[in-house]
Amino acid sequence: MRLAVIGGQGAGLSAASRARRVDPSLEIVVLEKGDTISYVTCALPYYVEGKVPSEADLVIHTADDFQRERGIEVRTATTVQEIRHARRELLLSGGERLAYDRLVIATGARPDRAVFGSKPPMDAFHLHTLEDARRLRGFLEISHPRRAVVIGAGYIGLEIADVLRARGLEVTVLEASACVLGRPDADLTKDVGDELTRSGIELRLETPATSFEGGRVNDIPCDLIVAAAGLRPSVELAAEAGVRLGGTGAIAVDQHMETSISGIFAAGDCAEAVHLVTGRPAYIPLGTTANRMGRVAGACAAGARERFAGIVGTSIVKVCRLGVAMTGLSVSEARREGFDPVSARITAMDHPKHFKGRPTTVELTADRRSRRLLGGTVIGEAGVPGRVNVIAEALTCRMRVEDFEQLDFAYTPPFVPAVDPVLVAAHQLLKLLD
Ligand SMILES: Cc1cc2nc3c(=O)[nH]c(=O)nc-3n(C[C@H](O)[C@H](O)[C@H](O)COP(=O)(O)OP(=O)(O)OC[C@H]3O[C@@H](n4cnc5c(N)ncnc54)[C@H](O)[C@@H]3O)c2cc1C
Numbered sequence: 001m002r003l004a005v006i007g008g009q010g011a012g013l014s015a016a017s018r019a020r021r022v023d024p025s026l027e028i029v030v031l032e033k034g035d036t037i038s039y040v041t042c043a044l045p046y047y048v049e050g051k052v053p054s055e056a057d058l059v060i061h062t063a064d065d066f067q068r069e070r071g072i073e074v075r076t077a078t079t080v081q082e083i084r085h086a087r088r089e090l091l092l093s094g095g096e097r098l099a100y101d102r103l104v105i106a107t108g109a110r111p112d113r114a115v116f117g118s119k120p121p122m123d124a125f126h127l128h129t130l131e132d133a134r135r136l137r138g139f140l141e142i143s144h145p146r147r148a149v150v151i152g153a154g155y156i157g158l159e160i161a162d163v164l165r166a167r168g169l170e171v172t173v174l175e176a177s178a179c180v181l182g183r184p185d186a187d188l189t190k191d192v193g194d195e196l197t198r199s200g201i202e203l204r205l206e207t208p209a210t211s212f213e214g215g216r217v218n219d220i221p222c223d224l225i226v227a228a229a230g231l232r233p234s235v236e237l238a239a240e241a242g243v244r245l246g247g248t249g250a251i252a253v254d255q256h257m258e259t260s261i262s263g264i265f266a267a268g269d270c271a272e273a274v275h276l277v278t279g280r281p282a283y284i285p286l287g288t289t290a291n292r293m294g295r296v297a298g299a300c301a302a303g304a305r306e307r308f309a310g311i312v313g314t315s316i317v318k319v320c321r322l323g324v325a326m327t328g329l330s331v332s333e334a335r336r337e338g339f340d341p342v343s344a345r346i347t348a349m350d351h352p353k354h355f356k357g358r359p360t361t362v363e364l365t366a367d368r369r370s371r372r373l374l375g376g377t378v379i380g381e382a383g384v385p386g387r388v389n390v391i392a393e394a395l396t397c398r399m400r401v402e403d404f405e406q407l408d409f410a411y412t413p414p415f416v417p418a419v420d421p422v423l424v425a426a427h428q429l430l431k432l433l434d
Helices: 010-022 041-049 063-070 130-143 155-166 185-200 236-240 287-301 329-336 386-395 400-405 421-433
Strands: 004-008 027-031 074-075 080-085 089-092 097-099 102-105 110-113 149-151 168-176 203-204 226-227 231-233 264-267 313-318 322-328 340-347 361-369 373-380
Touching: 004 010, 004 287, 010 027, 010 063, 010 102, 010 287, 041 130, 041 155, 063 074, 080 236, 102 203, 102 287, 130 226, 149 155, 155 168, 155 185, 155 203, 155 226, 155 313, 185 203, 185 313, 185 322, 185 361, 185 373, 264 287, 313 386, 322 386, 329 340, 329 361, 329 373, 340 421, 361 386, 373 386, 373 421, 386 421, 400 421
Parallel strands: 004 027, 004 102, 027 074, 102 264, 149 168, 149 226, 168 203
Antiparallel strands: 080 089, 089 097, 110 231, 313 322, 322 373, 340 361, 361 373
């Protein structure tokens, strides 16, 4: 039996590796249109900055590693042009046909180019693939631009703005909406905006980029444009094969990551996932989710019966000095979903004073009726991932605020204060609920 996997990054390679463990006798072929597999996409901004010195530092495994260590064939520079499921075959670039029994689609996503309308400027950059990062770093090293405009204040836009600033450029970030990081949250937007200003990055909210002429974006002169205005799932191949897309526009899957066509699975940035707070499918493309989904898709494609539990949308981004993390729903998202949200926002020290504590801000949101936690944000210089992960776990377990407040946290002055900032926020939230 042959398993074919389309896409040779996080989701596709997790699927192939997990399938190999489940069924050592399976023939597995991964097809990747790019020239490099298994690189750390999340570190691309730091490669552009120069903190990650070389491309080799980004690559985890090569195609040869997969063949030698796992008996998985990986074919790079191979584009799948069509899925002919009735015949169980793929049409590859160059006209070759490849037969399969089971298929995992892990084609990822691509940057939304709608921002440029029908006339994309010749010299605009994206940061989505290794090739994009090579191009951008090459341009910075050869052309020494001085002013950059970044379009989009999502996490990729903010990361690249920080990187360009660190490389000495003057940077303006244009964001069409009134908020950053795609989260309708005025407090979070203010904190991020203040941090950008402190670091010398200009953020213009409610300012869509509308013209790209004469070395200017709108009225801003610049010699570099980086567009990071959102992602679109790469679903054309699947849709043309008759695979059903969900309401988010990504591929609809069941809890075993199987699509509407039996024997075809999908995982990663091309697929949607059930949001455990709303109970409905969502599209929140992240590397963490891609790997988890890929493992389940691979296991099920190889004959096991594993289940993908879902997501709560947990993410973290470095904004200059700060870690900015979020999970679950913001207040306005919760309201839109029919909850009656109550939220508490506190700032407390991340260490006791005598251990040079620095302020950490935590916001927790709960539903007034059920008292269930719905979401949270954490902003600070240290300890941010651990704190947001605890909140994410509470959301996954559908905890009520009173249960969350009872959690038994560790304490010792060199590392944490006696009452952790997330518990301070929980105490505050309880007061508002009572
Ligand atoms: C700059 C940047 C920073 C990020 N930082 C973070 C982070 O800090 N934390 C986090 O959780 N996530 C982060 N992400 C998101 C994360 O990288 C993605 O969610 C993850 O890479 C998705 O994996 P994937 O395998 O689903 O898709 P992709 O990585 O997009 O891989 C899909 C692959 O499929 C191939 N492909 C597509 N169509 C075909 C075809 N027809 N034939 C053959 N091959 C095909 C593509 O060439 C591609 O290699 C970041 C992303 C970017 C761009």
